[in-house]
Amino acid sequence: MLVLNNTNAQPLTFFLTGIPGLRAALVWISIPFCLLYMIALSGNSMILFVILREQSLHEPMYYFLSILSTTDLTLSLCTLSTTLGVFWFEAREITLNACIAQMFFLHGFMFMESGVLLALAFDRFVAICDPVRYSTILTNTRIAQIGGGMLIRNFAVMLPVVLLVKRLSFCSFTVLSLSYCYHVDLIQLSCTDNRINSIIGLIALFSMTGFDCPCILLSYVLIIRSVLSIASSEGQQKAFNTCISHVSAVAIFYIPLISLSLVHRYGHSAPPFVHTIMANVFLLIPPVLNPIIYSVKTKQIRKAIVKVLIQKWLQIFLVRKSLLTPPEL
Incomplete structure (x- = not known):
């Protein structure tokens, strides 16, 4: 069996997969995926725009x-090119270094x-509370420190994962699922141990879910206890x-993540297209739904989006009106 690694003269190439068993229908399947990507990109861009634009949202x-x-x-952009490339153009090849780079940013x-x-x-x-x-x-300052701390944690967790992947050797079968x-x-796909x-991958996963989930749960236990102490039901x-x-x-975010990790490791009897x-879907659910949820359930965001849309339509209307109105003699 041919063994390949990073020391070979030719760059190691892997082959991405669309949806097993549905290759003939990939173009049609790509349409809802493309729509989901468009919703994710436009929705999150809108949230960012209104937060940067509206002074009242600087909290x-x-x-x-x-x-x-x-x-x-970023999560949407990480997979946009390869996913739609496979679905639309059968662009399945990816080098090991490009694969590792995508994996680093995706997991990070x-x-x-x-x-x-x-x-x-x-x-x-x-x-x-x-x-x-x-x-x-x-x-x-503290918000900036929290953001910086998250970036440092991501780098510290992902660096050993990437370095350990670089040391692996791979067999001639290099088709990703x-x-x-x-x-x-x-x-x-590795031939070596x-x-x-x-x-290390499990440690990285548990460093996230094993720390973040309990802390989130603890915060809501304290929140519920504090809310129940409020006298009025309206205040609660x-x-x-x-x-x-x-x-x-x-x-x-967490339910699909945990489900995907369990299915990928232990659901070997499931059909390939399920994986x-x-x-x-897991990678698209949070980017698609988060802007919708926060736009619908957060009054300030909703009002800011409506305000921006009205201003944009008003500008377009005034520009069109000025173009159609004949100049005065």
């Missing part, structure tokens, strides 16, 4: 939300999203309503 919660939108944009920004969700949980905890000191605890490079999928890679409902968007964002569809 800690919306700063964290802008980081979340930036992360969702997945960890980033988890960190932002934890930061948003902390924001809701302070806003509800200690509102008097909210502005003194979540200062701009997805339309993008996923760590577990890549190391399973990949147990260390698998262990108002406090809970401020958390609905964040709880929804946590659910649509592929789950993997592609």
Whole structure:
């Protein structure tokens, strides 16, 4: 059996996969995927635009939300070219270095999203449990420190994962089961012992879910205890309503992530197309739904978006009117 590694004269090439068994229908299947990518890119771009434009949204919660939108944009862009390239143009080849680079950014920004969700949980905890000191605890400097800390954590977690993948040798069979490079999928093609890679990957996953999830859960235990101490039911409902968007964002990120990891490692009896569809849908669910959830459930964001859209339509109307109106003699 031919063994390939990074020391070979020819660059090591892998082949991406569309949806197994549905190759003839890939062009039609690509249409809903393309629409989802468009929704994700336009929705998160709109959230970023209104937060940067509207002075009233320059508050800690919306700063964290802008980081979340930036992360969702990057996650969508990480897989956009390879996924649509496979679906539309049968562009299946990818070199090992390009695959590792995609894997680094993909997993890194997945960890980033988890960190932002934890930061948003902390924001809701302070806003509800200690509102008097909210502005003194979540200062701009502290928000920047939290963002920097998330980036450092991502780099520290992903660096050993990348270095360990670089040391692997691969057999002549280099067909990946997805339309993008996923760590577990890549190391399973190795001819050498990949147990260390698998262990490090699990440690990286648990460093995210094993720390972030309990902290988010703890924050909501404290939030619920604080809300239940409020005398009026109206006050309790108002406090809970401020958390609905964040709880929804946590659910649509962690549930598919854990399900995908379990299916990819232990669901070997499932049909191949189940893995592929789950993997592609998982990466699109948070970027597509997060802007919708925050636009619908957050009054300030909704009002800002409506204001921006009205201003844009008004500008277009005035420009068209000026072009159609004949000049005065």
